[in-house]
Amino acid sequence: MADLESEIRQDLSTLEGQFAVGFKMIESDQQLFINDREMFHAASTMKTPVMIELFKQAEAGKFSLDDSIEVKNEFRSIVDSSRYQMDIDEDSEGELYELVGQQRPIRTLINDMITMSSNLATNILIEKVGAENVTQTMRSYGADSIKVLRGVEDIKAYERGLSNRTTAFDEVVIYEKLARGEAVSKEVSEEMIGILKQQKFNEMIPARLPDDVEVAHKTGWITGVNHDVGIVELPEGQRYVLVLLSKEAEDREQVLNTFADISRLIYDFVKNK
16 A cells, blocks of 8 residues: 555656545555545535435435426526526536526436536536535535535636535545445435446546446546546456545646546556455
8 A cells, every 4th residue: 555655646746736635445444545634626526415415305305306497597696696607618518508498307417417517407406405405414424624615607606715625535435425325325325326437527537447347436627626536346346436636737638647547556456456
């Protein structure tokens, strides 16, 4: 493990920016952390906690995930309740904008939010469950620093420093809950892992792994920020949580390549144990 950490730190030393790594085996509790308590802008990694809260409230009977909800593009800032709209050019998924005014099942919006990282779906769903409830549920899991304050593109909030935040420690806690079947329930955890396995953006954790390795993960990126967080499952049965966070790192391609390299290092470590 000491050699693995040394190799990871060597890879990170070639980059400009700040980074955090979290690695934890599910079956053995073996773990490695680098800058695990450093706070990062959560970017789209916060969409997994939103998904968990949706499943939790549905399990409690507040609504059904098969209920339909209106697709809208008007939201209120957490600063002063002023209205703002999402910009399709800033979103990684655009088809949902064509459905504004129509109804769409909550379950489908969850899939859009996770697999395509739809910002529009995210804001609709955060409004449904409440950002404060998302944070409270993560706190109950033991993720003691994560903050889910708002939806996406609330510029007034961003300018006042009111952004969603996370740490590598928190992300490991959340994904370990999923991996152990303890996020809401075993059945629900497995369903959410199934959604995460359909992720369309695979330039980091899965990029250099063999095709028979399954990765249930969520990425996140804004300017200078690139994250990937997930559960890696080997065909032989080993499972581990891997968290890769960055900030103030302007060379996106270099970060993607280095994170892919680190993911492969950790895979090789697990495979050869």
